[in-house]
Amino acid sequence: MIGQRDTVNGAHFGFTDRWGGVSAVPYEELNLGGAVGDDPAAVTANRDLAAKSLGVDPARVVWMNQVHGADVAVVDGPWGDGPVPRVDAIVTAERGLALAVLTADCVPVLLADPAVGVVAAAHAGRPGLVAGVVPAAVRAMTELGADPARITARTGPAVCGRCYEVPEDMRAEVAAVEPAAYAETSWGTPAVDVSAGVHAQLERLGVRDRAQSPVCTLESKDHFSYRRDRTTGRLAGYVWLD
């Protein structure tokens, strides 16, 4: 259910694994993604289960329509009726409102400045790393009074740099923007380490209190991996303030 969680000065961070939900194969069990072909009733049940396990109100969780971009939305409550905006980061200054990010190999990024009461969730895959979605999220937090030096950052389970094989030119293109993402697979071919790239971006912004999940989604049977399974579920990362 909740594979990893911690609390820092009233800011809560949680990352799910794939177990403890009601979805059938190939989304078993705790698929939290609503756009992957799973039964919508199962996804709703899973979102309720995960929220309950975290101790948050499922009606006070904000999800995104993620499109591998760098757009950020500032929210003060769940979306109303109508389509969910296409953004890859959300920021709030509303205590008790949980922000959620869906992933299956991409990097889920959770940020909080508990002193000023601002949190953010961001979805950083390879395109998001290059587009700068994480710096954009930090900028949006700063505009609400956050100080990067006070921000706590957590990145969740993601495909690791030794598993994420890409063509040589793609590695070069990513490394030109973010050298820390340059990697090689365990079998010696070009790769990208998105988590390392995200942490390098955060470091440059002055976010020093950071932790990275040791879990590689592609290597872990307890996590969904798009690159491994193609048709599969989505994990979620949640951040909120007391």
Ligand SMILES: [Zn+2]
């Ligand atoms: Zn790996």
